[in-house]
Amino acid sequence: MLRGTTSYGIGADSYDTVLTPLESARAALLVERDRLDYVAAHLLVRICAARLAQVPPWSLVIDQRCPGCGATDHGKPFVRDHPGLSVSLSHTRGTVAAAAGWSVVGVDVETTAGFRYDRRLAERVLAPEEVAAVDAAPDPALAFLRHWVRKEALVKAGHGSLLGPTTAGSGAAGASRRVREWTAGDSGAVAAGVSEQPLTLLRAGDGPYGQPIPDDRPGGP
Structure with a gap:
């Protein structure tokens, strides 16, 4: 931040x-x-x-x-x-993106701190196969949030709607849409970005809020 x-x-x-x-x-x-x-x-x-x-x-x-x-x-x-x-932004407690x-972009970030998985909510906003995947995940709350930020980023980029179930999986992004996800190492917050062009993940450089530099580590910052 x-x-x-x-x-x-x-x-x-x-x-x-x-x-x-x-x-x-x-x-x-x-x-x-x-x-x-x-x-x-x-x-x-x-x-x-x-x-x-x-x-x-x-x-x-x-x-x-x-x-x-x-x-x-x-x-x-x-x-x-x-x-x-095109621009997009998102913020949650302690983490921003x-x-x-x-080309059109969308980004979303959510904190995992204190989040509890609600299957009724999942059934309203995710496709049946996604709900099943979330239920089967070792950490359903984290799995749901990863689906959710992906869906939010897609909607912000003009793809789909938050109303009703939607398939937010990477495969649903289509050939012209690129989806990238990462987890904030310090807070555990999850985020996703969507673009029609390749996405470059940047993080703050050394020192307090230094120049952003490319970060292609698995999981991201």
């Missing part, structure tokens, strides 16, 4: 100079712990987008637009003045 000043010149302690008024207002409504996660995710997505756009992260404005009603206070995030650059790409 981003705290203090990053090597990019932005940090969670000065977010009000980087985030939009809407983002800052939402952050102000949260308790401190949740606010830091929210801010970190919104700063991180700017860092990801800036790497592709080759501009300073603080120069980017992240807006939202609902494809259904057209409202700008919710919906899929996008980078103002950078058409074609973000993605950017020149």
Whole structure:
């Protein structure tokens, strides 16, 4: 999670100079712990987008637009003045994730701490074969969350819906969709990213929030 000043010149302690008024207002409504996660995710997505756009992260404005009603206070995030650059972000207690790409991307992260598997929920949001696989897993709670983040990432990338069962397995992604999953080594949180192009996993470099560097270790950070 981003705290203090990053090597990019932005940090969670000065977010009000980087985030939009809407983002800052939402952050102000949260308790401190949740606010830091929210801010970190919104700063991180700017860092990801800036790497592709080759501009300073603080120069980017992240807006939202609902494809259904057209409202700008919710919906899929996008980078103002950078058409074609897709972004996605997610945060959970103590862990954040973000993605950017020149094709549509989606990312989701969930914490495993304290999560209890609810089979009734699984039956509402997963396909029957997935429920069976979760039930048979050594750790059903972890197996369910891995299916869930994959599904959330797919939906954020415009594939499928959260309403009703859906097949979230990698095979369902199709030839044009690439799915990558990883586990945060420090917190155990699970995450998934979806893109139509190859996904490069980045982690913070040595030192506090250093430059992101490629990380292709099995399981990821």
